[in-house]
């Protein structure tokens with residue numbers, strides 16, 4: 038074999054090795070691309086399934102950026118109250134909010150939020166309440182609350198009693214009279230608001246007129262044994278005009294109404 042032949046063979050072998058390495062690289066890239074495509078396809082499928090099972094993922098409000106969706110973070114399956122009786126859902130100390138309850142929220146001008154379905158009714162009522170409030174629109178000082186907000190309000194109240202020398206159990210019992218135990222507050226439904234007026238008269242106006250807008254004076258003093266809550270003149274709950282009117286005319290609280298209707 039001549040010198041020249043051997044040199045040619047070496048060049049050929051080097052070129053062959055380069056080509057082989059290049060083929061491996063191209064091959065590996067092709068496999069990676071293929072795996073990525075398969076993985077993305079699966080992900081799309083999984084996302085699609087998730088959004089089908091979880092209506093929260095496909096809420097129009099999220100796209101518009103106008104409404105938000107909230108739910109307790111520890112919850113597994115979201116419960117979105119699209120049932121016909123959503124406005125009659127009972128939450129009190131004996132009936133906690135369903136785990137994973139999900140609300141579509143709409144923000145009020147003061148920053149508080151409510152279930153978007155009651156927004157217009159609430160605005161109408163607050164506007165009309167001007168006549169009982171020195172011509173000023175009453176404010177909503179508390180609307181929707183998350184489980185965490187309710188927990189911190191409750192803990193604060195318990196600590197207040199503990200600081201006064203109450204035992205843990207006594208402090209909890211006392212606090213529970215004023216602040217609902219987390220999970221049992223209507224505020225977590227997004228259907229209740231605490232109203233503040235310029236004058237106390239606004240509460241008297243609301244007691245006489247709120248039903249026209251679908252809201253009820255939820256905790257009257259005379260019904261504390263049934264509602265499990267002491268009188269709260271500022272707390273209003275949406276139930277719908279028809280129900281609120283019936284309750285107002287018959288002097289029923291929500292627990293009584295629900296029992297009477299066998300709901």
Ligand SMILES: [Zn+2]
Pocket residue numbers: 179224229230231269271272273
């Ligand atoms: Zn309240």
